[in-house]
Amino acid sequence: MSENYVAPAQQRYLRACMVCSIVMTYARFRDEGCPNCEEFLHLQGSPDQIDSCTSQVFEGLITLADPSRSWVAKWQRLDGYVRGVYATKVSGQLPDDVRTSIEEEYRTTYIPRDGSATEAD
Amino acid sequence: MASSAPFQFAGDSDSDEDNFNPAPADLSDDENNATTKRAAVMTDRRESNPAVDNDIIDEEEDEERPSKSASKPTPDDEEEDENGDEEAEDGEDGKNGDDEEDEEEEDEEEEEDDEDEDVHRHRRKRRKDHRAAFFDIEAEVEDEDEAEDEEKEGEEIEDFIDNAHPDDIAESGRLDDDRRHRELDRRRELEASMDAEKQAEILRARYGKRAPARGYGEMAVVPKRLLLPSVDDPGIWAVRCKEGKERDVVFSIMRRIEERAGSKDEVPITAAFERGGPNSVMKGYIYVEARRQNDIMIALDGVLDVYPRTKMILVELKDMPDLLRVTKTPNLEPGAWVRLKKPAKHAGDLAQVLDVTENGLEARVRFIPRLDYGVRDEMAAAAGKRKRPGMPGPRPPQRLFSEVEARKRNPRQLQGNPQTNTWTYAGDDFENGFQVKDIKIQQLDVKNVNPTLEEVTKFASGSEDGTENLDLKALAASLKDGSTNVTYVPGDVIEVYQGEQRGVVGKAVNVQGDIVTLRVTEGELAGQTIEVPNKGLRKRFKAGDHVKVIGGSRFRDEVGMVVKIVDDRITLLTDQTNTEITVFSKDLREASDIGGQGSLGQYSLLDLVQLDPTTVGCIVKVDRESMVVLDQNGDTRQVMPSQIANKLPKRKLAVAADRNGSEIRLDDVVREYGGQQRQGKIIHIHRSFIFLHSHATTENAGVYVTRAGNVTTIAAKGGRSTNPNAGPDLSTMNPALKRNPAANSNGMQPPKTFGRDRALGQTISVRKGGYKGLMGIVKDTTDTHARVELHGKNKIVTVPKADLIFKDKVSGKTIDIYSRSGRGGFGAPGGGGYGDRNGSRTPMAGNGGERTPAWGAPKSVARTPAWGRGETSGSRTPAWGDGSRTVNPYDGSRTAYGDGNRTAYGGATSYAGGSRTPAWSSSAKTPAHDGFGHGSKTPAYGAGSSGSSNDPWGSKTPAYGASAPTPGASGPSDSWGYTPGPGPSGGGSSSSHHPYDAPTPGGAGFGAPTPGALNAPTPGGAYSAPTPAALSAPTPGAWQGGWGSAADSAPTPAAVGAPTPGASGIGGGIGGGGGGGGASGYYGAPTPAAYGGVPETPAAGGEMRNADDD
DSSP states (O other): OOTTOOOGGGGGGEEEETTTOBEEEHHHHHHHOOTTTHHHHOOTTOHHHHHHHEESOEEEEEEESOTTTOHHHHHTTOTTSOSEEEEEEEOSOOOHHHHHHHHHHSOOOOOOSSSTTGGGO | OTTHHHHHHHHHHHHHHHHHSOOHHHHHHHHHHOOHHHHHHHHHHHHHSHHHHHHHHHHHHHHHHHHHTTTOOSHHHHHHHHHHHHHHHHHHHHHHGGGGHHHHHHHHHHHHHHHHHHHHHHHHHHHHHHHHHHHHHHHHHHHHHHTOOHHHHHHHHHHHHHHHOHHHHHHTTOTTHHHHHHHHHHHHHHHHHSOHHHHHHHHHHHHTTTGGGGGTHHHHHSOGGGGOOOTTSOEEEEEEEOTTOHHHHHHHHHHHHHHHTTSTTOOOEEEEEEOOOTTOTTTTEEEEEESSHHHHHHHHTTOTTEETTSOOEEEOGGGHHHHTOOOOOOOOOTTOEEEEOSSGGGTTOEEEEEEEOTTSSEEEEEEOOOOOTTHHHHHHHHHTOOOOTTOOOSOOOOOOOOHHHHHHHOGGGEEEETTTTEEEETTEEEETTEEEEEEEGGGEEOSSOOOOHHHHHHHHTTSTTOOOOOOHHHHHHHHHGGGGGOOOOTTOEEEEOSSTTTTOEEEEEEEETTEEEEEEOSSTTTTOEEEEEGGGEEEOOOTTOEEEEOSSSTTTTOEEEEEEEETTEEEEEETTTOOEEEEEGGGEEEOOSOSSOOEETTEETTOEEEEETTEEEEEEEEOSSOEEEEETTSOEEEEOGGGOOEEEOOOTTOEEEOTTSOEEETTOEEEESSTTOOEEEEEEEETTEEEEEOSSOOGGGGEEEEEGGGEEEEEOGGGOOOOTTTOOOHHHHOHHHHHSTTOBTTBOOOOOOOSSOTTTTOEEEEOSGGGTTOEEEEEEEOSSEEEEEESSSSOEEEEEGGGEEEEOTTTOOEEOTTOHHHHHHHHHHHHHHIIIIITTHHHHTSOOOSSSTTTOOTTTOSSSHHHHTTSTHHHHHHHHHHSHHHHHHHHHHHHHHHSOHHHHHHHHHHHHHTSHHHHHHHHTTTHHHHHHHHTSHHHHHIIIIIHHHHHHHHHHHHHHHHHTTSHHHHHHHHHHHHTTTHHHHHTOOSTTHHHHHTHHHHHHHHHTTSHHHHHTTTTSSTTTTHHIIIIITHHHHHHHHHHHHOTTOSHHHHHHHTHHHHHHHHHHHHHHHTTTHHHHHHHHTHHHHHHHHGGGTTHHHHHHHHHHHO
């Protein structure tokens, strides 16, 4: 019923999307893609892409029940995303080409989730 | 609903994406999936970007209206038309592509709304009112953030309602007719003022960047400071949870949220998060965002490992952003140093990063392998033990990979290329001896690596040509974040090399935590005191400074002079080895000491160390890892600290004798006798070897070793006598004396007494200290102190016994309660003598006076050495004859005797009375004495004696009794008898004398005290009958026993034995001598007497005798 729940035994397979920081198991990324970023990350069915665009190194889990009303979501810039579990920090860097394509093709500002963005503020 | 929600969102995001790359298919998706939920989301989104939305709407209408508004004046119509147009436009947009993003978005917004309406019109009708209210609230909230003008907001709402319910409006008879009209008017105005294209362009300029990023980009643009929490945001509470279970809790909450979503008991929180982790300060808590605290109780009730019922902490508004603060993990750069966490075998080992994967999540590192080439496995296999993976056991030491070794042990697992020196062994890769491995960064310690130069050098020396290619720059980078381990102490000269104060140089005056307070010494700030975080600081040295390496490198403790400074790397020339070393300035301190480190571990220069069970040596040189030791045979050898058994502590009291027999001690200055005549100060004495230190030579640090017997004293420390003739001070070497430090050479203290301290109950006066002159009574004693109840003050004070003067209770005269003579008083003469001065040993060692050698009190001379013994009494002894004198000899205690003969006796009486008593009693250790003291016996004696001698005797009696009691006493009694003898001679003052006289013969008997003698005397006088028997009987045994029992005089016994016989002989002689011989009789007597005196022991016998007498 609850697909975002991950049993402790499965948590070792968790990965976090480097763009939206959603945390899911590898299998879900592979089967469903990233619910927020699939359009430009194309993770579904693409292990390579999953490897490069998601990270096993993340910390600070957030469970978002109501992204629209939560300040946490707003602060983390997660409002507008789907309900689910996110990470406060995702280590790792998006491959440059992906990053470029996001920013140019989709006119999107990529927010690094690894903590380097916070220092700018 | 729960299950469908994510999907919808996915659809949603798809539609968002459509903006950038719209696909018609999405539209249909949206239609299919449109739900109220989604509508809400959309609304929110709009609200969050009202400007966009409104403008979009405006624009749409502007664009459309020119053609349509006129013909279709009613809003309803307009809406419908719009919808139709939009759809048409969408199709176009799809073709137009990205260029018209703005419009697309607008279109989409509209479309969605319309679609919703179309599809769910009926459902919505029913819910509309509630929701409208709800959204209204939402809108207000959002407005605060976005600061949009009210007009637009109103418009939006209006718009929403209109859009949502076009039919309703139509049906309900144009509820919002007026508003619509107004809006239309406004739009027309706008339209009029601006041509569509232009406006589109403006819009694009304003929002072009933002709109497409709706997924996340739109938020990126809003600075964080605008996102700061407000009072309208939900609160965040910290809730305790089980440490380490934070993630599980978060997932559990997620599950609960999803399970209950859509049901009537939906989880009322908006978010929950954790910032756990083994090193986090926030572990043990999860943070829950909710409107009310009670919501959290509901949400978390029954969730495992979280404890909402314990006190929740509401996080303050200003602290909320900090909860989510994220600090970037420093990027790994090739060349950086890290520590391995993961392969357990290598945990903590230093590794160097060779390469980092693009996403920064994995690094290729090289480190020094810990291989045993299967040795341990073999052993384990041999032992038949199963390998336990959890227990790594002792790990092999770090060693570079050895192809040879591997080939030898396990050739099958080895593959590789000798040319490039790359190998694969047992699944691991090795390059140039290093193991190379890809490791995830979470398995690396990136912070606080603090590689020591020593560790790093191992990597550096691995290069093929053997040159050190140490990259200090990389090392410095690794060390940079480890600034915490830099310690500044007040006095350090410090330079600020980072931050605003950069370039400032000053002297640290205070260091508190990370803040260093500097007194600026240079530049325009000179004289000011500033505080700087120690992050951007480094110690500053000048070329020529004398510095010491204090840590962090293998050069620790080297001292040298700074010759070159490059940034924070300093090259110095070491004092000891004259080599150049390069270290970081943070590892240096200004050195005050010169020369080598002088210590290695616990060993330092000039220490005496045990090399093997028979060899000791003195450390004469300390190197970094070894030291040079001069052993007792004069050989030097280089040893490692591990070769040293232990360090011998300096024995300050060690004493040796030089060749003259003078004692020599540490720090004495001595000169070798013969040989090189070297002179030096003694630094160690070990058995017969002495280690000397001389400033005259630098060989072996000026240390040399010689035998103690081979030196002569030049100067003794502290000016001890160095007279070679003086010989060693035996008194300080005599353990017997050591035990009783109060004793001194010229006289023993009263032998230790046993049993009740004689001082108890004595009247004393204090002769020293604050209580000087006060009188009191001893209430209690220890070995050294007495508690004295003062007469003058109602107070009990503690006074050293040595400061007490014992007084006669009655007469107030000073008495010596400890003197043996006390009892001797009785046995007086003899015993007393013994007891007192000579102490037991006197006799023997004594002065060796030939005379009565045994007795021979040193000075007292021949006379009655025994009596006289120490003091004048000797002379008196004769006095004994007088009787009165006798007194004197006795001293205080005797004093009693002193009273005239008779008197003396009388005194004796007094004794009996008890003044003596104490004395007696003291001597009396032996119960017998007590008896005496108490006079209980005495009476008996008295009786006996009185019978014969009457008063004097009577008086004596006690004395007698005393003497009597002891078998010895009997002897003494005899002696007394004798005494009397002398007495008669003296003055014959007392008739009693006669009786005494009688005894006198006894005197002979006196001598008799010795058994034989006794016998003799016995027959003698008045004693006659009783005495003899009694005497004889007791005496012998008594004596012995007496002495033996008199613990004090351990030596005594011997003395006794010896003298006695002699005495007896003498006694015999005396006896023969008669009165005149009295003296001699004493002689003889004394001995016996002495014995007798002592022997209170015999007392028993005495008593018996007394009884007999009676």
